[in-house]
Amino acid sequence: MDYTSQAETVVTSDIMTPAVIIDTHTVQKNIDKLQGHCDQHGISLRPHIKTHKLPSMAQRQIKAGAIGITCQKIGEAETMADAGIKDILITYNIIGDEKLHRLAKLAQRCTLSVVADNAYVVDGLAKTFVRADHPLEVLIECDTGANRCGVQSAEEALGLARLIHNASGLTLGGLMTYPPMGDQVRVNNWLKQAKDLLIANGLPCPKISSGGTPNMWRSQEVSVATEHRSGTYIYNDRSLIQAGLCRIEDCALSVRATVISRPTDDRAIIDAGSKMLTSDLLGMEGFGLIKEAPDVKITSLSEEHGILDLSNSKWSPKVGDQIHIIPNHACVVSNMVNHVYLVNDNHIEKTVVSARGLVT
Amino acid sequence: MDYTSQAETVVTSDIMTPAVIIDTHTVQKNIDKLQGHCDQHGISLRPHIKTHKLPSMAQRQIKAGAIGITCQKIGEAETMADAGIKDILITYNIIGDEKLHRLAKLAQRCTLSVVADNAYVVDGLAKTFVRADHPLEVLIECDTGANRCGVQSAEEALGLARLIHNASGLTLGGLMTYPPMGDQVRVNNWLKQAKDLLIANGLPCPKISSGGTPNMWRSQEVSVATEHRSGTYIYNDRSLIQAGLCRIEDCALSVRATVISRPTDDRAIIDAGSKMLTSDLLGMEGFGLIKEAPDVKITSLSEEHGILDLSNSKWSPKVGDQIHIIPNHACVVSNMVNHVYLVNDNHIEKTVVSARGLVT
Structure with a gap:
């Protein structure tokens, strides 16, 4: 298997979710x-x-x-x-x-x-x-x-x-x-x-x-x-925001996810679960910070689903909407994916995370 | 990148830890x-x-x-x-x-x-x-x-x-x-x-x-x-043992880890952390069941270290000893590694986990 880094230029609409997006600026x-x-x-x-x-x-x-x-x-x-x-x-x-x-x-x-x-x-x-x-x-x-x-x-x-x-x-x-x-x-x-x-x-x-x-x-x-x-x-990540060491705008890594289900008025389901966000809580409540709705808690994760509690928010996303999540712990999230997307103003690069999964 | 399944025959001593071992019987x-x-x-x-x-x-x-x-x-x-x-x-x-x-x-x-x-x-x-x-x-x-x-x-x-x-x-x-x-x-x-x-x-x-x-x-x-x-x-896994649905001997997947440090009489450190065992607790205490010492709790994980509390056990592993852990949740652990080892009586096969990391 070839785990050396490869870069490939893509356009935003090609990015299927869930995806790890990294802002290179x-x-x-x-x-x-x-x-x-x-x-x-x-x-x-x-x-x-x-x-x-x-x-x-x-x-x-x-x-x-x-x-x-x-x-x-x-x-x-x-x-x-x-x-x-x-x-x-x-x-x-x-x-x-x-x-x-x-x-x-x-x-x-x-x-x-x-x-x-x-x-x-x-x-x-x-x-x-x-x-x-x-x-x-x-x-x-x-x-x-x-x-x-x-x-x-x-x-x-x-x-x-x-x-x-x-x-x-x-x-x-x-x-x-x-x-x-x-x-x-x-x-x-x-x-x-x-x-x-x-x-x-x-x-x-x-x-x-x-x-x-x-x-x-x-x-x-x-x-x-x-x-x-x-x-x-x-x-940076949510744990460092929580600790007062950085601001939301200092977080370079986010997980782009899609709302795939709205079973009830209070509940939205996204396509990022514990196999993307991981179960790391680092002493916090909820499994990440939603940039589009910081007041909404990601209350639980199954392997490929994340559950959002909308009961205390006016925000009401539709099926198909995309959101961006600052994970609790960035280091474990970039380890979950074969590729990340490096994004700057006018360029997106899909890159192999070449040292991930190398457990020894 | 080639993610198709590949098998390669290895011998036990070749298995570097941490490793996911699967008993095919x-x-x-x-x-x-x-x-x-x-x-x-x-x-x-x-x-x-x-x-x-x-x-x-x-x-x-x-x-x-x-x-x-x-x-x-x-x-x-x-x-x-x-x-x-x-x-x-x-x-x-x-x-x-x-x-x-x-x-x-x-x-x-x-x-x-x-x-x-x-x-x-x-x-x-x-x-x-x-x-x-x-x-x-x-x-x-x-x-x-x-x-x-x-x-x-x-x-x-x-x-x-x-x-x-x-x-x-x-x-x-x-x-x-x-x-x-x-x-x-x-x-x-x-x-x-x-x-x-x-x-x-x-x-x-x-x-x-x-x-x-x-x-x-x-x-x-x-x-x-x-x-x-x-x-x-x-x-099977520790969560299913806990629920009374299987026994230890029904668990086919274990994580082989090595004791890499014994800083104190009460503490042993192993080379499996949250990037191997994951932070999934599934309502239990501790991050897995040690087959060699079921009474010893894996109290915390950092990314590449697991900490064992030996204070209530007579078991006292040495640096270099290998242990086998039944994880809390098997499904997320096999997703953490590029390869698993399929083991039966006289044969070990190193196999690519070909569908891991395919997040879309």
Whole structure:
């Protein structure tokens, strides 16, 4: 199967619904705005491509000034390297012979770095890269309060740093965290303490990578960090509007859907269900924001149907009407479709989402 | 892009996680069991392929005695017709010139029927098929209590039946419903009343199609129905175990995942997140049932990580261990991956999920 990106020019009336529509003017504004913020504060920006999974978007981000990209899966990184992206950080514990073999091949064609939060992962990397031409850069993932992956203390980071530093095929890149939202001071203190401990023990700590779109406008508060990773900022979504981090007009991705049934005065049914909008609620009510009727709630989804409650609205769409929905969570929606439509004023391009579905 | 089904033989150790694993022995048992039930009660079975999106599974269902298949999207139906499936019902209001054009082409190469619940949809179908070689069979979708699509009364069904009956390119197939769960008597009364009204007005009503996997063992209670549609029964899932409709060993689909991090004694992290298991809860707690540790809850998902709470369990997996998860909802999980692995005793086949992502 050919999953490389293909572009094909179409006209608006050709777009069958449901469809993921991406406004490239808004994309560019979002890229430029966060890049400007990071430039102003002297922080390197390393966008996470999980949100778009499109080489053309990664290239826009690099062109605007990003130092490289972040991926979560080797398959995503392979696709981006195929498209000529040169600097890739995979923020994921890589485990298993097959994956390590792919990682070694990938390292031959881009500047690659990965993370580890335990000795098992470091051992696998060390064995794989022992005879490589160049050592693999490894950052230590730290749990600074988000309660996901990561070493639990500066002392634990030190132990792992020694393992990495002593492995001939590896080089110690520093620290990485996916931080909790909000408490930037705590994150900064945690990382500073670990960095100081590494340096006090004669170990290098050149890079400290933090991230998170919800933290993006406060990235400078983690002053010890050298780079910030952010994914969702390129498209934005309803969760970020809700958090006060962007406006409706900053949302570049929307789902175009058609009203296919009006069984009652209070109910409209659209052709976008959980296989398009996903069941992600992110703490909100309803499954997306309808741009044409923000007061109308998408109350439930079945796989291919969305149900709209019109009982508290004067809006009364007819069968055949099209609407546009800002999804709760953009990153999972662009992963649901084989193609997205890139739209600007007078041009529509149908593009394969080349890194979607690459689960390994 | 080539989305036709391809099979490739692999060995177990080649399977990188996360992966969707399908036990074909269990699949066959599930197919045979529901087919046997329907045969015993004289009901035609028309499986919904949304669950598997695989031509090979549709062919197994037909071979076991199914009269045809159900699809929700034209793209699914096209893929199944490509694979030689001859009798397809699309249980969806089809709207828009492009889709109607595809529908007309599809009708030339299989026995096709569709549904409609409003005059706008009937008009589109009537115009499209007015000069077709064969009339298109249209069933009227009825809302028998599930509060999704469907006409609201027998009188409304009669009005739509007249429109269909009077359109030269269409033929009236009868009634269709996606019923509410549980109250089969109400569904039967609703449909019987509508059928009686059609017949009293000189209109045909040869077919009545009901469905739903949660209703499958009680399908005979909708005695007026001529056929039953069911999708999830082929794989089963945690929601059906929870509802008492199947056992763990009847679940044919599982997600194989690897423990990639053990940050604390109470927490394990796996490499399956919401881009694999999806956020579908279907009213349950946790994001799937771990076969190796049914008492352990998958408490939260980020896109590529699943978090396991080990605080109430003696089970303590190591980094690198593999586990198998029965997802809450099988139908949405097989839609997340480009490939699934079909496994029987001594054979593993990697197969493209050829109808996934075909959102139109």
